[in-house]
Amino acid sequence: MRQILVNLVGNAIKFTHQGSILVDVGRETNSPEADPFRLHFLVRDTGIGIPLEKHQVIFEAFSQVDGSTTRQYGGTGLGLTITKRLIEMMGGKVWVESQLGEGSTFHFNLKLAPPQKTGSERNLRRTELESLHVLIVDDNETNRMILDEMLKNWRMVPTLADGGEAALMAMRWARDQGNSFPLVLLDGHMPGMDGFEVARRIKADPSLAGVTIMMLTSDRQAGDAARCRELGIKVYLVKPIGQSDLLDGILNALGTQILESASTVVPDKGIKAMRPMRLLLAEDNAVNAQLARILLRKWGHEVLLATNGREALDLLEAAGFKGFDAVLMDVQMPEMDGMEATAAIRARERTLGTHLPIIGVTAHAMKGDRERCLEGGMDGYVSKPIRPETLSSELARLVPGSARQETEESAAPNRVSTKTDAASAGALDRSALLDRVEGDLDLLGDIIELFKEDSVRQIVAIRDALDKKQADALRRAAHTLKGTCGNLGVSEAAASAQELEKLAAAGDFSRAHESLRTLEEQIQRAGRLLDDLKQECLR
Known part of the structure; x- marks a missing residue:
């Protein structure tokens, strides 16, 4: 599923010069309640679009919309073919809606089994947020929709405004109805009246006293934090915002302690x-x-x-x-x-x-x-x-x-074997990795998946920097990968990444190519060993 989304989002990024890209997932509305979950995914962009006659052809091997697309954007056309096959192997289907010059929406659905067990959740005291009326102010429709869905998921009651004037009108109307908004999520940089001016007007109006403002922005600018402080805004988040960060921010802004004091x-x-x-x-x-x-x-x-x-x-x-x-x-x-x-x-x-x-x-x-x-x-x-x-x-x-003062000793966490055979000792130090996560097998699984994603991303960045002979970019990517490998006990690859970092600092691109080949082999080997460890943990 990860590979499917990487392929579709990668295509959207490649063919979208300006605008936005949206990934959305929800349950199929016609899926029977007793069936395993059938989820509907969509990836929507505002890119170059696809003519109607090419909607089916693009899923065929080595197919692009036309020859000029290949010349301008590169690629073999295999990405969508692989995506289609992966989806069909998982029992789903894929289709596209698009018009030339107006962007594309790729849909696919997958039939998935519900989880056998649910992990323990943090004590977030979400019940304190239920039925809380919140005003969302953002000129971007996609951002409004995402925030709206997040808040509804926590049983809050959101109202949407597409700009500063609309926000002030909504707040005054709610006040007159005796149902003021305790919380406003405010985009910092909007056309016309920006979020900081909206916040200033709210603070200057005694009839709107008591409202808590959170500032959200995707375009952080110098001085924003100082302006927030001057306006008494203590939570300032940079988009895109994950659900966990948003929830933490809301609880903090409202003065609600996430943890029992x-x-x-x-x-x-x-x-x-x-x-x-x-x-x-x-x-x-x-x-x-x-x-x-x-x-x-x-x-x-x-x-x-x-x-x-x-x-x-x-x-x-x-x-x-x-x-x-x-x-x-x-x-x-x-x-x-x-x-x-x-x-x-x-x-x-x-x-x-x-x-x-x-x-x-x-x-x-x-x-x-x-x-x-x-x-x-x-x-x-x-x-x-x-x-x-x-x-x-x-x-x-x-x-x-x-x-x-420690008053009790916690039970020992679940453990798996920490023995590492001599042949794989350099590729993965199991004992060190299990110590890092304190034997927490759920955390171990999350970290392994994150490592696999991030290592691929850094290898791509290293290869790109080598091709372009960009020493600084090469050094940064190698340094990042070195730290990632070191934290997971992948010592061979960490040493190779460190060597690559040194070669980048010296501008030695010829030896760096050879070092990269060694590093890729070590990363692949470590990935297999990590998968083996993860499977052992699941048994």
Whole structure:
């Protein structure tokens, strides 16, 4: 199913110069309740479109709309053929609706079995949001629709407005009816009256007092965080926004604690018991971020994610440098690295008289790294791959009142064999990986799938950078893949990615091609070993 969506979304991106791409999934309306789930997927774009006479031909091997398409966009035409075969193998069908010059919508359905068991959910206290009236303000129809569906899924009651004037009218009408909106989700950058001006007018109107505003934007601009702070807006999210992040943001904006304030989290043996904390994680590597985020949430902490130092600084600015217990700051990130972000945070704190603990995270683990982090204004330091007990110790050491007396010992988690045969020891360190996830088999499965997706993405980026002889892009992609592999105990591939990173820094493209071939073989081998481990976990 992942490959099907990758093919269809990849095509949509290739043929859409401007506009939008929407992926939607829902249950087939004519699917009998007793049957296994039949889901209906669609991928809609505003691209070049397909003439009616080509609607069936495009699913045939080596077929494109016409010769000029191949010349302009490249490709063999096999993607849709493979997609069609995959869908049919899974018992589904695929079709297209399109007009030349007006975009395309690819539909497919799949018959899937319902899950045998449901995983444990976080205690999000969603019932507190039921029947809550929310105003969604966004000039983009697709964005309004997505937010509308998310809120309805949580049994909230959304009202939609397509611009600032419509939003103010809706709020005044609701006020006059005695049913004001407690929460407004406001797009920051709209034509005409932008979200910041709407927020200013809301704040200036005494009859609209008490409304909570969340600012959402897909076009983050310098100064947005400061403007939010001036307007008293403490939650500022960058689109696209995942459901978990949106829900966390809503609960935070409304002052609802996700975790019960009186609870003490007692993690697995060897991990210090801690009170629930609110942490900011700055990490650009998707696999590393997911692993750290899930691990921290497992310990009972609320985690907000920033993908670079600039985003971390913006989130802190939007919150007025309040509400966070600590920051986990990756040292090496794009746009603004961890050292730059730390310097900016410390400069801002000097004017506020505050101090937020910052723990530096680095992939180097070299002599002098700890000293450099501390000299740069950080309070602590952990090296990748992160060991859970090391991270928990740093948090307990640096955050006042975080450690609690452990009153009970949690049951040992489910475990699988950690034995690694000599032939595969370098390709995958099973013991190290299981330690990273603390024996959590659900987390292990998620991380394995994320690794497989991200490693393919980074290999493609490396190959593209090599073809274009772009040393910086090659170095960044190799560095990212090195960190991903290291965190999962894929040590051979991590070493090869590190070698490729060095070759990129030296501009040695000829040897880099050879190194890439070795790296690809190691990634494929690691993928097979990870799949074997995952299957063993399921038994």
